[in-house]
Amino acid sequence: MIKTVGIIGAGASGMMAAISARNHGAEVMLFEHNDRVGKKILSTGNGRCNFTNIDQKPEYYRSDNPGFANAVLSQFSVSDTISFFLKLGVYSKNKNGYLYPNSEQASSVLDVLRFELERLQISIYTNTVITSVCKTKKGFQLQTPQKTFSCDSLILAAGSKAAPVTGSDGSGYDIAKSFGHHFVPVLPALVQLKCSEKFYKNLAGVRTHGTVSLYADDTFLAADTGELQLTKYGISGIPVFQISRFASRALYEKKTVTAEIDFMPDFNDHAFTAFLDARIQSRPDKTLSTFFIGLFPSKVADTWISLSRIDRNKKVGELSDDEFDRLIRLIKHFRTDVTDTNGFASAQICCGGIATEEINSKTMESALVEQLYFSGEIIDVDGICGGYNLQWAWSSGYVAGKEAAVC
Numbered sequence: 001m002i003k004t005v006g007i008i009g010a011g012a013s014g015m016m017a018a019i020s021a022r023n024h025g026a027e028v029m030l031f032e033h034n035d036r037v038g039k040k041i042l043s044t045g046n047g048r049c050n051f052t053n054i055d056q057k058p059e060y061y062r063s064d065n066p067g068f069a070n071a072v073l074s075q076f077s078v079s080d081t082i083s084f085f086l087k088l089g090v091y092s093k094n095k096n097g098y099l100y101p102n103s104e105q106a107s108s109v110l111d112v113l114r115f116e117l118e119r120l121q122i123s124i125y126t127n128t129v130i131t132s133v134c135k136t137k138k139g140f141q142l143q144t145p146q147k148t149f150s151c152d153s154l155i156l157a158a159g160s161k162a163a164p165v166t167g168s169d170g171s172g173y174d175i176a177k178s179f180g181h182h183f184v185p186v187l188p189a190l191v192q193l194k195c196s197e198k199f200y201k202n203l204a205g206v207r208t209h210g211t212v213s214l215y216a217d218d219t220f221l222a223a224d225t226g227e228l229q230l231t232k233y234g235i236s237g238i239p240v241f242q243i244s245r246f247a248s249r250a251l252y253e254k255k256t257v258t259a260e261i262d263f264m265p266d267f268n269d270h271a272f273t274a275f276l277d278a279r280i281q282s283r284p285d286k287t288l289s290t291f292f293i294g295l296f297p298s299k300v301a302d303t304w305i306s307l308s309r310i311d312r313n314k315k316v317g318e319l320s321d322d323e324f325d326r327l328i329r330l331i332k333h334f335r336t337d338v339t340d341t342n343g344f345a346s347a348q349i350c351c352g353g354i355a356t357e358e359i360n361s362k363t364m365e366s367a368l369v370e371q372l373y374f375s376g377e378i379i380d381v382d383g384i385c386g387g388y389n390l391q392w393a394w395s396s397g398y399v400a401g402k403e404a405a406v407c
């Protein structure tokens with residue numbers, strides 16, 4: 001008997017699930033409430049789509065259930081992803097392990113997926129809002145304002161709440177809840193952090209290398225190094241994105257969240273102290289206001305000088321030990337209070353989602369409802385920045401599609 005598989009959401013994971021289900025012999029109906037499929041893919045990788053990454057480690061995928069993602073990723077790996085897209089026409093460009101289509105156009109990835117859906121004669125229903133779903137004896141009934149659809153198995157691939165302008169409005173969560181599924185709190189991730197200090201308005205636009213370490217109630221949570229961006233409300237840039245999911249969660253849990261920035265991470269404290277001391281010895285007559293020129297962005301140096309309460313006209317050769325230590329602390333251990341994250345509209349992804357204890361990692365089937373499957377960001381798995389979230393979408397979509405078609 002040929003099975004009919006319904007899929008809610010035609011994003012990365014829903015399209016992969018549709019192709020996989022069809023290739024495993026099912027009739028497929030793909031439902032999308034936008035007027036076209038795969039809108040979010042166009043925004044990925046700054047319009048170039050970083051669709052996977054050669055460097056894979058379990059810790060790059062975060063979840064309340066850490067082993068879950070790996071069990072799924074091992075069934076459809078990075079090399080499977082590369083081969084899959086090569087077959088569809090996308091030749092990869094490798095930039096330090098980050099893979100992009102050689103065209104460097106996200107539209108290429110979307111186009112080949114669209115052509116494959118068409119080639120496989122998958123029924124696509126755009127402008128179709130699934131308002132509710134119910135389980136019947138034979139499968140599922142999907143309700144739209146106009147019509148009811150029936151299918152034997154159902155894949156919920158409706159994404160998260162991140163970047164809702166692309167269609168992921170969180171409505172998939174309500175469908176999962178209606179089947180009794182539980183959730184790990186859904187919060188913005190890969191997102192900017194808001195800080196309380198007033199000096200940020202003077203720092204907007206600064207980009208500088210640094211390490212950002214995150215603490216909640218003084219307990220270390222995570223750290224990352226790279227190009228930091230200072231904004232009028234706080235901190236941004238890839239290293240901030242990488243640790244932001246921990247800030248989101250800690251703030252949700254009402255903890256006091258602090259970030260510590262090291263503006264000279266290539267030197268340890270001892271080496272930096274010696275370096276700065278030698279710099280002073282070489283030009284002791286320089287004033288503090290000119291001392292950092294050539295070493296740090298002037299707006300950042302000005303902020304340290306103000307915070308240190310040292311006279312900016314003082315000669316650096318006349319700094320007291322205490323003043324010198326204060327400067328070292330500001331440069332290497334710059335503490336800032338994180339009060340919030342930007343919202344879902346600014347977030348690239350969400351952390352949290354359907355609790356993975358209620359999903360079979362071998363099949364992506366719900367442990368609560370037979371023939372109900374999940375894929376993609378709707379699940380409590382979030383990858384770090386660098387192609388990991390799309391890899392999660394491809395792997396989970398592939399497994400869900402295959403299992404929904406054959407089981």
Ligand SMILES: Cc1cc2nc3c(=O)[nH]c(=O)nc-3n(C[C@H](O)[C@H](O)[C@H](O)COP(=O)(O)OP(=O)(O)OC[C@H]3O[C@@H](n4cnc5c(N)ncnc54)[C@H](O)[C@@H]3O)c2cc1C
Nearest residue numbers: 009011012013033044045050159167168376377387389390
């Ligand atoms: C700006 C930006 C840049 C990014 N860059 C990268 C990158 O370079 N590399 C990377 O790996 N990841 C990147 N990501 C993350 C990645 O795009 C997502 O993790 C991934 O697309 C999620 O796929 P998904 O299929 O689970 O969800 P989505 O892509 O969100 O798809 C869900 C689909 O379901 C539809 N839908 C929702 N509810 C319903 C409903 N009730 N009825 C019908 N349809 C519904 C939505 O319209 C949407 O099309 C980026 C994200 C953003 C926002």
